[in-house]
Amino acid sequence: MSLADQLVQYVIAGLSGGLVYGLVALGLTVIYNATGVINFAQGEFVMLGGMSAVALNAAGMPLWLSAVLAVAIVTAVGIGLVRLAIYPVRDRPALSVIIVTIGASLVLQGGAKLLWGPDAVRLRSFSGDTPIRLGAGGIEPQRLWVAGLALLTVVAVHGFFTWTAHGKAMRAVSLNRAAARLCGINADSVVALAFGLSAATAALAGVALTPVEMMRCSQGTHYTLAGFLAAVVGGLGNGFGAVVGGLVLGLLEALSKGLISSGYARAIALGVALLVLWLRPQGLLGRRR
Amino acid sequence: MGTEATPLAEEPTTPRPGIRPAKVAGWALLCAIALAPVVARSGYLSSMGCQIATSAIIVVGLGLLMGYAGQISLGHAAFYAIGAYSSAILTTKAGVHPLLALCAGAAASALLALIVGTPALRLHGHYLAMFTLGLGIIVQIAIEQGKRLTNGFDGITGIPALDLGFICLDSDPRMYGATVVALVGCVLAARNLVDSRPGRALRALHESEEAASACGVDVARAKLEVFVLSAVMAAVAGSLYAHTIQFVSPEPFGVQFSVQLVVMMVVGGSTSVGGPVAGAALFTLVKQLLQDAGEKVRWVGYLDTVLFGSVLVLVVVFCPKGLAAVRLPAILGGRTFVGETRGDS
Numbered sequence: 001m002s003l004a005d006q007l008v009q010y011v012i013a014g015l016s017g018g019l020v021y022g023l024v025a026l027g028l029t030v031i032y033n034a035t036g037v038i039n040f041a042q043g044e045f046v047m048l049g050g051m052s053a054v055a056l057n058a059a060g061m062p063l064w065l066s067a068v069l070a071v072a073i074v075t076a077v078g079i080g081l082v083r084l085a086i087y088p089v090r091d092r093p094a095l096s097v098i099i100v101t102i103g104a105s106l107v108l109q110g111g112a113k114l115l116w117g118p119d120a121v122r123l124r125s126f127s128g129d130t131p132i133r134l135g136a137g138g139i140e141p142q143r144l145w146v147a148g149l150a151l152l153t154v155v156a157v158h159g160f161f162t163w164t165a166h167g168k169a170m171r172a173v174s175l176n177r178a179a180a181r182l183c184g185i186n187a188d189s190v191v192a193l194a195f196g197l198s199a200a201t202a203a204l205a206g207v208a209l210t211p212v213e214m215m216r217c218s219q220g221t222h223y224t225l226a227g228f229l230a231a232v233v234g235g236l237g238n239g240f241g242a243v244v245g246g247l248v249l250g251l252l253e254a255l256s257k258g259l260i261s262s263g264y265a266r267a268i269a270l271g272v273a274l275l276v277l278w279l280r281p282q283g284l285l286g287r288r289r
Numbered sequence: 290m291g292t293e294a295t296p297l298a299e300e301p302t303t304p305r306p307g308i309r310p311a312k313v314a315g316w317a318l319l320c321a322i323a324l325a326p327v328v329a330r331s332g333y334l335s336s337m338g339c340q341i342a343t344s345a346i347i348v349v350g351l352g353l354l355m356g357y358a359g360q361i362s363l364g365h366a367a368f369y370a371i372g373a374y375s376s377a378i379l380t381t382k383a384g385v386h387p388l389l390a391l392c393a394g395a396a397a398s399a400l401l402a403l404i405v406g407t408p409a410l411r412l413h414g415h416y417l418a419m420f421t422l423g424l425g426i427i428v429q430i431a432i433e434q435g436k437r438l439t440n441g442f443d444g445i446t447g448i449p450a451l452d453l454g455f456i457c458l459d460s461d462p463r464m465y466g467a468t469v470v471a472l473v474g475c476v477l478a479a480r481n482l483v484d485s486r487p488g489r490a491l492r493a494l495h496e497s498e499e500a501a502s503a504c505g506v507d508v509a510r511a512k513l514e515v516f517v518l519s520a521v522m523a524a525v526a527g528s529l530y531a532h533t534i535q536f537v538s539p540e541p542f543g544v545q546f547s548v549q550l551v552v553m554m555v556v557g558g559s560t561s562v563g564g565p566v567a568g569a570a571l572f573t574l575v576k577q578l579l580q581d582a583g584e585k586v587r588w589v590g591y592l593d594t595v596l597f598g599s600v601l602v603l604v605v606v607f608c609p610k611g612l613a614a615v616r617l618p619a620i621l622g623g624r625t626f627v628g629e630t631r632g633d634s
Contacts, residue, residue: 038415088606095359098415099555099605102363102548106598113591221544225426228419267430270423277416278408 009139010258011251016143016212018250019150020046023205024227025234025242026157027198033174033237034194035090037097041081041105042202043223044112049074049203050210051112051217054121063124071203077108078199082192090191105220112217120214123207146208153201154243161239166193174237222266229273235283244285249273314567335461337577339533342468345569346526347550349475350519352559353482357491358512360410363547364421367428368398368520370542372527377445377537378438387451391528395521402520403513410512417516425544432539444538451532464533471529472566475522482518491515549576552597556604558611567613572597 024042031039049070056066085104089096126145131138161167172180173190181187202223206215230249234241252272257265276284347365355361375394379385385393401424409420432439439445450459451467458464482488490511493501502508531537549572557568576593583590604611 038419040418085602085606092609093359094415095355095361096605096609098418099361099551100602102551103598103601103605106548106552106594106601108598110591110594110596110598114588114595118591218545221422222426225419225422229423232416232419261434263434264430267427267434270427274405274420274423277420281408281412281416 005134006258008134010254012134012139012143014251014254015247016147016150016250017254018230018247019147019154019243020205020209020246021223021226021230021249022243022246023150023153023201024223025230025246026154026239027202028227028231029237029239029242030157030170030198031194032231034170034191035086035097037094037101038228039195039198040098040101040224041108041220042198042227043220043225044105044108045074045078045199045202045220046206046209046223047215047217047220048077048108048112049206050123050215050219051116051121051206053207054123054210054215055116057123063126067207070207071200074203074206075196075200078195079192081199082195086191086195087188090188105224109217109220116217118217120216121210122214123210125211126208140212142208142211146205146212149204149208153204157197157201157239160197170194225270229270229277232283233273233276235285238283238285241283241285245283248284314563332461335465336533337573339461339465339468339530340577341566341570341573342465342472343526343530343533344550344553344573345566346468346472346475346529347519347523348554348557348565348569349472349479350522351550351554352557352565353479353515354519355554356559357483357488357495358410358515359495360415360417360512360516361551362421362516362519363418363544363551364405364423364425364428365519365523365550366542366544366547367421367425368402368523369527369530369546370428370432370539371398371401372524373531373537373542374432374439374445374527375524376528376531377448380449381445381447382438387449387528387532388453391525394528395524398520398524399517402517406513406516410516411509422544422547425547429539429543432542439539442539444536446536448531448535448537450535451529458532461533464529468529468533471525475525476566487511487514549597552601554611555601556612558613564611564613568611571612 024046027045028039028042031037031042052073053066053070056069057063059066061069081104085100086097089100125140125142127141129140129142132141132144161171169180169185170190170193172183172185173187177187180190209215226249227246230245231242232245233248234243234245249269253265253269256268260268347369351362351365372391372394375397376387376390379390379393380387405420405424406417409417433441435441450457451464452458453467456463458467483492490501490506493504493506494508494511498508501511553568553572554565555568556571557566558564575596579590579593579596583592
């Protein structure tokens with residue numbers, strides 16, 4: 001296989017992995033805009049989505065139904081998290097809320113370990129494993145599923161924020177909380193909606209990803225960190241930037257995996273992202289505040 | 290929901306009446322831990338005591354960072370690892386004196402903390418937590434992959450005992466004694482820092498960053514100093530760990546341990562001396578109990594993460610100053626927590 005063909009494969013893998021990071025980052029951004037804090041349990045939604053889809057599928061449900069149910073379950077978990085853990089500390093300093101989300105991530109991770117054990121699991125691919133020919137190499141069809149679903153979700157989230165009343169209410173809260181409340185927007189339900197929405201998008205990413213990358217209960221932390229770095233590289237608070245940041249991070253990881261070292265790939269991607277923040281804390285697309 | 294960077298728990302400005310059982314328990318535990326291996330001459334107790342004291346050293350540093358700089362670190366296992374691996378590599382492969390290796394580890398940690406902390410602490414908000422989480426993952430990958438230096442997953446064996454010249458710490462109880470001395474040293478250093486000029490600056494900072502800044506406190510620098518200090522403490526703990534176990538492998542230095550350290554700190558309470566020790570002791574004992582039980586019934590061993598996570602959430606919600614701040618009358622009177630918010634203090 002020529003270098004050009006290999007590069008094409010790395011780029012495709014990077015873009016589909018990057019879209020997943022972008023989706024997690026988008027969820028983080030939605031929550032950040034609604035509450036002003038970073039949700040450290042965001043990656044656990046990805047893990048839970050994948051793991052519960054595998055469990056439902058193993059219980060005999062058809063693939064599509066287990067995927068849909070998995071997303072629904074994780075959405076419910078996200079809203080439950082707000083009601084049980086976030087509401088009681090919503091008037092406290094940001095640090096309290098952050099520590100609560102760290103605790104929540106431990107509970108979700110530990111719950112998954114208790115339910116399904118610590119081993120990695122894999123979901124059946126949505127449309128078989130026969131690679132699609134592309135030049136001298138091929139790509140796994142599941143990668144296209146991942147990329148397609150992620151793109152659709154991004155478009156859907158964009159549509160939600162542009163055209164629906166709930167989306168507009170959420171944007172209003174992130175712009176000016178007090179003014180939004182004066183206009184009759186219920187800030188509490190906006191927070192619940194934010195968590196539900198971002199849990200759903202993260203879970204969808206997890207379901208789509210589990211056939212290509214194995215999923216295990218300790219995997220969530222990686223997605224939280226990658227999603228956060230993607231969100232800040234793109235400029236924290238900017239949904240479009242979050243997706244772009246995710247793509248940058250995914251490409252970095254896939255290219256360093258292929259061209260430099262598979263063992264160090266994650267470290268290189270994280271290191272470069274941290275370096276970007278060091279040099280340009282407002283992110284690539286953000287403006288200096 | 291607050292968006293400004295303020296610490297989780299605030300120390301009361303006036304001494305409050307009432308006996309704090311958890312504080313007494315913390316001191317009692319400290320004494321008990323310090324004496325147990327001597328009384329029982331048990332290797333098991335010594336190694337438990339070592340684990341508790343080592344974790345407590347790191348938690349003291351984390352407590353300073355959270356209680357006074359209002360920041361949390363999710364990467365202190367990395368500094369711990371740097372201390373342990375510096376000691377391991379320098380003593381086994383370069384024949385450096387253990388004490389010198391310990392200092393080298395501390396210096397390397399301080400340098401890394403400086404590099405990571407400088408940008409992260411200048412930013413408003415909680416970037417430090419994510420920066421340190423990233424650092425933790427990178428350091429772990431480096432340890433696993435840098436096989437030439439660290440032997441990867443196989444780990445480094447044959448780390449020599451810590452020889453102080455007048456005494457060689459070649460047994461568990463002796464090593465344990467040294468760890469307790471180091472812990473007491475760190476606790477005293479932390480107390481002195483709190484009562485010194487930089488300490489007052491830090492307290493001013495935790496009341497109000499803007500006010501402190503207006504009074505001439507270099508906010509970013511004060512936070513950075515605490516962060517570096519806590520990294521040094523973690524590195525020293527790592528070196529002591531390496532000389533106690535005489536073997537290091539990547540496993541105990543993962544992100545999980547960083548998060549567990551935060552649990553110990555929050556549960557124990559960050560603004561008192563007994564808090565970190567009580568938190569570390571409680572956590573280590575429960576973890577060990579679950580691990581032992583898990584060998585008989587498998588799912589009990591898997592309970593740990595869920596349990597620590599729920600305790601963390603419950604403590605933040607109901608007892609934001611940590612268990613060390615719970616007072617006896619409060620428990621008897623039915624009040625479950627002590628926690629003035631910013632408004633009424």
